[in-house]
Each structure stands twice: as structure tokens, then as C-alpha cells.
Amino acid sequence: MKGYIALEDGTVFEGESFGAAGEAVGEVVFNTSLSGYQEVLTDPSYSSQIVTMTNPLIGNYGINEDDIESSKIQVSGFVVKEACSYPSNFTSQKSLSEYLRENNVIGIEDIDTRALTRHIREKGALKAVICSCDSEISKEKLVEKAKAWKGLKGTDLVKEVTCSKAYSWDSTEVGEKKYSVVALDFGVKYNILRILSKLGCQVKVVPAHTSAEEILSYNPDGIFLSNGPGDPSAVTYAIDTIKELIGKRPLFGICLGHQLLSLALGGTTYKLKFGHRGSNHPVKNNGNGVVEITSQNHGFCVDTQSLSSSGATLSHTNLNDQTCEGLTWPQKKLFSVQYHPEASPGPHDSGYLFEDFITMMEEQKHAETKQKQVQH
Structure with missing residues (x-):
């Protein structure tokens, strides 16, 4: 079965289908990770995106149930140079192509992914249509469909990936749960919840539209703001x-x-x-000067200058393009990073940030206890 990816600028790449048949729209992007394709596929931050892997061979270790980052495949389409049809790993339960077909997601191989990646770098992330079918199609019509798609800018995709109701993370981690954390689900990855649980947190995951009043009614020690897809400026209810x-x-x-x-x-x-997007992005910790190799997946960025009068300070900087990678405001007990310290996939250089969150909650609990003692 033939496979096509048609871009809004009129460029069309032709290959072979190895996933589901059909047609889907999305923003075509590239990921430079050498492995971790299963985590990429199931990351909700990739909602409405067609992901191109720059590593030429994908699927060689198959698919297993332990490494998923959400309940389903989240990408709109998947593009590779070569999809391995005979995975070899003791954890493998099925092939990549079987996994895509089960989730009704289109996959295309035998594409010149180097050429496609260079095209994206020159032209920018583009609106696209990915298609696989066993009959002749009009490439011109595919291009027109790509042009007609609304795109990501100004679109709230969080409502497509957030949970429908609050739930407690069912952890297999043993040990005392010393801290209560409410996680606002904008498209949260499972490994974030795993790490928080492992560090002694009882995690309550709530939908993105949950009010501040309801969140505070759980009396949490800390509040976590998750990863997610799309244009942040469109998620006005969460900002409020x-x-x-x-x-x-x-x-x-x-x-x-x-x-x-x-x-x-x-x-x-x-x-x-x-x-x-990838697992090899260098980020400088402005506090101690240490360079961390990080996992990243984002198409939007914070304007550093716009925060100059906010009271927050720039804590981390991307060394490739000097963009904002983190902020902190100790007096307000808050901090955040643009990249993914939970990895999955990627290096674990930034795992200390979760421990920093634990420390912040511990200090807050200690201060509150001390204040109660003074009052009594």
C-alpha cells in the first residue's frame, strides 16, 4: 500500500504504508531521539502532530506494555526511513506496525527522512496530510487539505487529551506517602506520576478545567502543572x-x-x-553553571523579556538557541522547566528537579507547623 505525506507548501513525499490505512491531518515535525519511539508515540504533547524520526531504523526492539506514556497513541501520523518488521528484544510483545494498526494510526516508511527534516528546518513546521491507500490519489487534493487545516496556533488541544474526571494515581511503588500532590492534567505523561509516587507522593490527577477552589479543597502539599500539546495562550481557563x-x-x-x-x-x-524535539538538547542551569542534556518536545516558547518585571528569574537556558528553558521564584514557592526531567525517553540529568519539588513541599510543611506552634 502506498503512503504519502503532503505539505502545505506543495511538497509531497511518497513511500510505503506500514500502519493503518486512511488519512489524517497534523503539523509535521521531527524528533532526533535514537530510541524511545514508543514513548514518543504515546506522549500527549504530540497530539495533532505527524512525527518524523531522524534515526533511520525504527521498531527494532518492538512494543511492550511497560513503556507507554498514556492510554493510547497520541500522534496523528508516524514517518520513518525504515520500520523494522522483525523486532528482537525480550520485552517485545508486538511489532511497531501491529501497534499502529491496533490504534488506527497511519505509518509511512521508505521516506527520505533526512530530506524531510532539512525541509522542515528551512521552511519551519508545516501543516500536512498523511495518507495511505491502495488506490490512486490526487496529490494536489492532499496539499489543499493540508492548507485548509486550522493548524496549532490559537488551538486548545488540552481539552482533547485531559482526563474526564479526577482520579488517584494507582501506584505499584511501596513505602510511605508523605506528601499530597494535585496534578493538573494538560496531557500528563505516566512517568511523571511514577516518579512523584516513587518519591513518596500520593498523587491526585484532576482535569485541566478544574477550578482553583476545588484543587485547594484537596489540601495538597504541592500542585503540579503537567506537560501537554498545542498553543498555551489558547488554554485561558488554566491560566486563570x-x-x-x-x-x-x-x-x-x-x-x-x-x-x-x-x-x-x-x-x-x-x-x-x-x-x-529529541533527547539530546543541552540546557544550562544558570544557578550552578552545570550543563544538562535534556529530553524536549515543544513547539512554543516563553519570551524571556516578557517576564522581566514579573519577579521570576530565568533559571535555565537552551544552549542551542538561548531560549527560555526554566524559571524560578522562591518567594512564591514556584519553579518550572520547558524540557522533560522525567525523560522517557532520554537522559536523567534533570531528575533532581523532582527532588527540589519535594524539598519545597517539605519546607512549606515545616513552616506551617512552626506557625501553628507559635499561634498555640
């Missing part, structure tokens, strides 16, 4: 909620959570030309 939460409890944000927190502080965001 975060404004009400600032200063009430320790806050920690990742990816979209970082962007929404920045907007709540009075900052602005803008769309990057082709975004940051």
Missing part, C-alpha cells in the same frame, strides 16, 4: 486557575505547565520555527 494558585501552595510545572505558569505571571509565548 494558575493565577489563583500562585502563592497558595508550592508549584512545579513541566513543558506546557511551564508555559501556562509563565502566562499566569504576565509573560507571553511565541511559536518556534520548528520546535525542539
Whole structure:
């Protein structure tokens, strides 16, 4: 079966289908990770995106149930140079092509992914249509459909990926749960919840539209703002909620959570030309000068200058393009990062940030206990 990816600028790449048959629209982007394709596929931050992997061979270790980051595949389409049809790993339960077909997601191989990636770097992330079929199709019509799609800018995709109702994270981690954390689900990855649980947190996950009043009614020790897809400026209800939460409890944000927190502080965001996606991005910790290799997945970014009068300071900087990768405001008990310290996939250089969150909650609990003792 033939496969096509048609871009809004008229460029069309032709290959072979290895996933489901059909047609889907999305923003075509590229990811430079050498492995971790299963985590990429199931990351909700990739909603409405067609992901191109730059590593030429994908699928060689198959698919297993332990490494998923959400309940289903989240990408609109998947593009590779070569899809391995005979995975070899003791954890493998099925092939990549079987996994895509089960989830009704289109996959295309035998594409010149190097050429496609260079095209995206030159032109920027583009609206696209991915198609696989066993009959002749009109490439011109595919291009027109790509042009007609509304795109990501100004679109609230959080409502497509957030949970429908609050739930407690069912952890297999043993040990005492010393801290209560409410996680606002903008498209949260499972590994974030796993790490918080492992560090002694009882995590309550709530939908993105949950009010500040309801969040505080759980009496949490801390509040987590998750990753997620799309344009942060379109998620106005979450920005308003975060404004009400600032200063009430320790806050920690990742990816979209970082962007929404920045907007709540009075900052602005803008769309990057082709975004940051991969597991090898260097970020400088401005506090200690250490360079961390990070996992990233975002197409929008916080304008650092827009936060100059907010009270928050720039804590981390991207060394590739000097963009904002983190902010902190100790007096308000909040901090956030643009990248993914939970990895999955990627390096674990930034895992200390979760421990920083634990420390912040512990200090807050200690201060509250001391204040109660003084009052009595």
C-alpha cells in the first residue's frame, strides 16, 4: 500500500504504508531521539502532530506494555526511513506496525527522512496530510487539505487529551506517602506520576478545567502543572486557575505547565520555527553553571523579556538557541522547566528537579507547623 505525506507548501513525499490505512491531518515535525519511539508515540504533547524520526531504523526492539506514556497513541501520523518488521528484544510483545494498526494510526516508511527534516528546518513546521491507500490519489487534493487545516496556533488541544474526571494515581511503588500532590492534567505523561509516587507522593490527577477552589479543597502539599500539546495562550481557563494558585501552595510545572505558569505571571509565548524535539538538547542551569542534556518536545516558547518585571528569574537556558528553558521564584514557592526531567525517553540529568519539588513541599510543611506552634 502506498503512503504519502503532503505539505502545505506543495511538497509531497511518497513511500510505503506500514500502519493503518486512511488519512489524517497534523503539523509535521521531527524528533532526533535514537530510541524511545514508543514513548514518543504515546506522549500527549504530540497530539495533532505527524512525527518524523531522524534515526533511520525504527521498531527494532518492538512494543511492550511497560513503556507507554498514556492510554493510547497520541500522534496523528508516524514517518520513518525504515520500520523494522522483525523486532528482537525480550520485552517485545508486538511489532511497531501491529501497534499502529491496533490504534488506527497511519505509518509511512521508505521516506527520505533526512530530506524531510532539512525541509522542515528551512521552511519551519508545516501543516500536512498523511495518507495511505491502495488506490490512486490526487496529490494536489492532499496539499489543499493540508492548507485548509486550522493548524496549532490559537488551538486548545488540552481539552482533547485531559482526563474526564479526577482520579488517584494507582501506584505499584511501596513505602510511605508523605506528601499530597494535585496534578493538573494538560496531557500528563505516566512517568511523571511514577516518579512523584516513587518519591513518596500520593498523587491526585484532576482535569485541566478544574477550578482553583476545588484543587485547594484537596489540601495538597504541592500542585503540579503537567506537560501537554498545542498553543498555551489558547488554554485561558488554566491560566486563570494558575493565577489563583500562585502563592497558595508550592508549584512545579513541566513543558506546557511551564508555559501556562509563565502566562499566569504576565509573560507571553511565541511559536518556534520548528520546535525542539529529541533527547539530546543541552540546557544550562544558570544557578550552578552545570550543563544538562535534556529530553524536549515543544513547539512554543516563553519570551524571556516578557517576564522581566514579573519577579521570576530565568533559571535555565537552551544552549542551542538561548531560549527560555526554566524559571524560578522562591518567594512564591514556584519553579518550572520547558524540557522533560522525567525523560522517557532520554537522559536523567534533570531528575533532581523532582527532588527540589519535594524539598519545597517539605519546607512549606515545616513552616506551617512552626506557625501553628507559635499561634498555640
